Amino acid sequence: MDRIPILKLRDLLLVTIQVDMHDRLALQLQEELTTRISETGARGVLIDISSLDIVDSFIGRMIANIAAMARVLDAQTVVVGMQPAVAITLVELGLTLPGVRTALNVDRGMSLLERASDEAAAALERDDDSSE
Amino acid sequence: MTTVRSESLELRSASDVVSVRQIVRTWAVEAGFSLVEQTKMVTAASELARNTIDYGGGGIARLELLSEGTRRGLRVAFEDQGPGIADIEQALTDHFTTGNGLGLGLGGARRLVNEFDISSRPGEGTRVVITRWK
Numbered sequence: 001m002d003r004i005p006i007l008k009l010r011d012l013l014l015v016t017i018q019v020d021m022h023d024r025l026a027l028q029l030q031e032e033l034t035t036r037i038s039e040t041g042a043r044g045v046l047i048d049i050s051s052l053d054i055v056d057s058f059i060g061r062m063i064a065n066i067a068a069m070a071r072v073l074d075a076q077t078v079v080v081g082m083q084p085a086v087a088i089t090l091v092e093l094g095l096t097l098p099g100v101r102t103a104l105n106v107d108r109g110m111s112l113l114e115r116a117s118d119e120a121a122a123a124l125e126r127d128d129d130s131s132e
Numbered sequence: 133m134t135t136v137r138s139e140s141l142e143l144r145s146a147s148d149v150v151s152v153r154q155i156v157r158t159w160a161v162e163a164g165f166s167l168v169e170q171t172k173m174v175t176a177a178s179e180l181a182r183n184t185i186d187y188g189g190g191g192i193a194r195l196e197l198l199s200e201g202t203r204r205g206l207r208v209a210f211e212d213q214g215p216g217i218a219d220i221e222q223a224l225t226d227h228f229t230t231g232n233g234l235g236l237g238l239g240g241a242r243r244l245v246n247e248f249d250i251s252s253r254p255g256e257g258t259r260v261v262i263t264r265w266k
Contacts, residue, residue: 021150022146022147022149022150023146023149023182024146053157053171053174054153054171054174054175054178055175056175056178056179056182057179057236057237057240058178058182083171084168085167085168085170085171086171088168088171088172089168089171089172089175089244092172092240092243092244093175093179093236093240093241093243093244094226094236094239094240094243095236095240
């Protein structure tokens, strides 16, 4: 059976979706990703969808769910590499991907996640200082 | 308007949704659709194929490559013998769902195509026909 690999890169998890996802594969990815976040303590999840030639409401819902689950596990999700034709279609379909951050490419997505992680660390330090 | 070619596909399981996407893509390319037009047609077909399976209990997708004068078009009909839709207007409303979806399938698919036709009778089934012209 197909499987979508999840790579760990420093404190980020990187997922590149390259296959035409059928529904069971999408659900399996959701499960594996949340397990990996919890095992590795990853602070960010980067989902590269540059190979996806469509995103329908099912795949959109799966991405939104992953982002919501990751947030509960204290990790941010950024979706990168959406094809322009997919973006146009998504908006017309009415899919807004609530709570999902997007970036144009992997580079920008990583900077976004690193910045978010640094800010979180700084906020934590401030909290520590004020409690002294 | 003439039908250049037609083909039918059974819709039984989630993997059939992927097959429909692939064949609609191939035919959309043949009809001369731009990348955005292809993407819209494939996405609409994906939504409706899933509806046929999830709500209609499976059914059939009938593809037709159309020709009218110099323009070409692609038509796909999704038919099932499922429970049918009691209130079509309500089903077409965004975010209305009886299942666990987002409720964007029908209304969303309608926005992605040029022609959209739906007929349904409770207890007898549903037929949705979408057409996009180049």
